[in-house]
Amino acid sequence: MTTTSTQIQLVRRPVGWPTHDDVRTVSVPLDELADGEVRVRNEFLSVDPYMRGRMNDVRSYVAPFALGETMTGGAVGRVVESRSADHAVGDLVLHQLGWRDVAQADAAAFRVLPAIEGTSPSLYLSVLGMTGFTAYLGLTRIARLAEGDRVFISGAAGAVGTAAGQIARLLGASQVIGSAGSDEKTALLRDKYGYDIALNYRDAPIREQLNAAVGETGIDVYFDNVGGDHLEAALDVFNDGGRAALCGAIVGYNSTERTPGPDNMSAIITRALTLTGFTVGAHLEHYPEFTARMTEWFGSGLIAVDETVVTGLENTFDAFLAMLRGANTGKMIVAL
Amino acid sequence: MTTTSTQIQLVRRPVGWPTHDDVRTVSVPLDELADGEVRVRNEFLSVDPYMRGRMNDVRSYVAPFALGETMTGGAVGRVVESRSADHAVGDLVLHQLGWRDVAQADAAAFRVLPAIEGTSPSLYLSVLGMTGFTAYLGLTRIARLAEGDRVFISGAAGAVGTAAGQIARLLGASQVIGSAGSDEKTALLRDKYGYDIALNYRDAPIREQLNAAVGETGIDVYFDNVGGDHLEAALDVFNDGGRAALCGAIVGYNSTERTPGPDNMSAIITRALTLTGFTVGAHLEHYPEFTARMTEWFGSGLIAVDETVVTGLENTFDAFLAMLRGANTGKMIVAL
Structure with missing residues (x-):
């Protein structure tokens, strides 16, 4: 039974290269699911360059991360408990709740993904996302x-x-x-x-x-x-x-x-x-067009993909730093 | 009878601030007008910032000035002789033949301007142009x-x-x-x-x-x-x-x-x-729209204008340098 969520939080705004002192790992107990909520065990987390910008408190199109709160960002997981009619246990979902092993929120936060045979769901954090x-x-x-x-x-x-x-x-x-x-x-x-x-x-x-x-x-x-x-x-x-x-x-x-x-x-x-x-x-109105074309290209075998995969929530921050140094080829992914 | 044209030519590409050694003044005899040609005595010449860029031989949207040729640019003058049915002696015209006292060319090079009562034709080199x-x-x-x-x-x-x-x-x-x-x-x-x-x-x-x-x-x-x-x-x-x-x-x-x-x-x-x-x-397709709106604004007294006027073809180059130094308020104009 999943009753706690381990999460990585920003506690200090980095000056220059981020260090481990800028983040902390916490385990928080999870409430019982309320009506309409879903609980998801994450399988893949995204670490992206734009996250470095969000660690600063500067005026930007994208709001800064809040200190003391869990780093948000793209993640893919599976529903382990559901009180939503639209989300069944076992469904693969995409969400933006970020660096945590278990995510729990209103069902609207989780988009159910189609499974693609023979490919990793992590692609929804990269070329398909x-x-x-x-x-x-x-x-x-x-x-x-x-x-x-x-x-x-x-x-x-x-x-x-x-x-x-x-x-x-x-x-x-x-x-x-x-x-x-x-x-x-x-x-x-x-x-x-x-x-x-x-x-x-x-x-x-x-x-x-x-x-x-x-x-x-x-x-x-x-x-x-x-x-x-x-x-x-x-x-x-x-x-x-x-x-x-x-x-x-x-x-x-x-x-x-x-x-x-x-x-x-x-x-x-x-x-x-x-x-x-x-x-x-600011341009999400073009997302359906992208999905349609990319799905066709990908399905026709026209899109090659590389991933650099780091394993373990505890290595998420190091994966983020490695990505900033250019250690990855293709998308840097954290597999849980 | 106007039989020569005095012109200012670029003879050397300036390095840094242009100097008088970069230009020369020449007087050239004018041919008899051929059929379809027009001769214009210039009244106002334009000196503009973009001309400095054209003195360099660099890749640009606008071609560089040719060495040994007369500096081209906006000018307003009056027709003094015409073998074109569309251009009568006395017509006010705008052209791009630049720094010379008399311009002579095919009639297509000269656009006949409407006279605006009580205002200087030089405005066709500035706010109306x-x-x-x-x-x-x-x-x-x-x-x-x-x-x-x-x-x-x-x-x-x-x-x-x-x-x-x-x-x-x-x-x-x-x-x-x-x-x-x-x-x-x-x-x-x-x-x-x-x-x-x-x-x-x-x-x-x-x-x-x-x-x-x-x-x-x-x-x-x-x-x-x-x-x-x-x-x-x-x-x-x-x-x-x-x-x-x-x-x-x-x-x-x-x-x-x-x-x-x-x-x-x-x-x-x-x-x-x-x-x-x-x-x-690259955007001349919008010129008619500009003319329509500006004519209306200007005619309604909504547009204030300043000119800084320098007199004499021989002072054109100094006027150009003064404009580059910011000595002008509003348009820098050379009156002949």
């Missing part, structure tokens, strides 16, 4: 990818990047260029994810590498997961009318100093570029 | 100004800025904030151009001043004529979903060093901002 939606939204609605466009994606071996490269290709991009932080990752980008060019940003400044690779033909779309030197590199090679979807700037997330922006901002005017930052929450 | 269109386009199509928006305009006492402040108000902005480089200019912004708040950027860092003035309520739209520290200041105070129309970055036009960009680029993501650079040439 918010991660895939982030890539799809950024390319289609934010960067307005058109057929024939040349596309550069930074952080290409990460969860969003691996999805974005494939989606760009499926949407008709004529060339897909990616950056990642190891030769293993760049090989994977070329061999598994269909990138035409994959650059290891540790080999030489990404600006030099990108100019050398595509300085002549340029890029039309940039999907930014990294920021900093990568955005600067992209601004160098944009064609007229280029569009950047700014999704993440992981390079600065744990910086305690203000770092200067690109030294070539004037390109935004001279080449009539558009830079648009986005978070998915 | 490309300058006004730049302000209108940037606010309506690039920054997508909505009623009730709070708007910040840098370089507000310049040609585009004085137009933009008034247009923003007419389009329903709830608050208009401007920056300029002297107390005389900020007084003018408040008293003549309807700005709610006018900041003298020489008093203290514009970032501090803007945060103090509107840090609480924020801005929704930023019309950027300056770049650099002004763009950084705007990024600090943007509300969620804010839009920046990047029209100019005069602060960097004559810099020989790469200057770092804003240190707060992450705001673009966390507040889902859009930064869009633009030049008017």
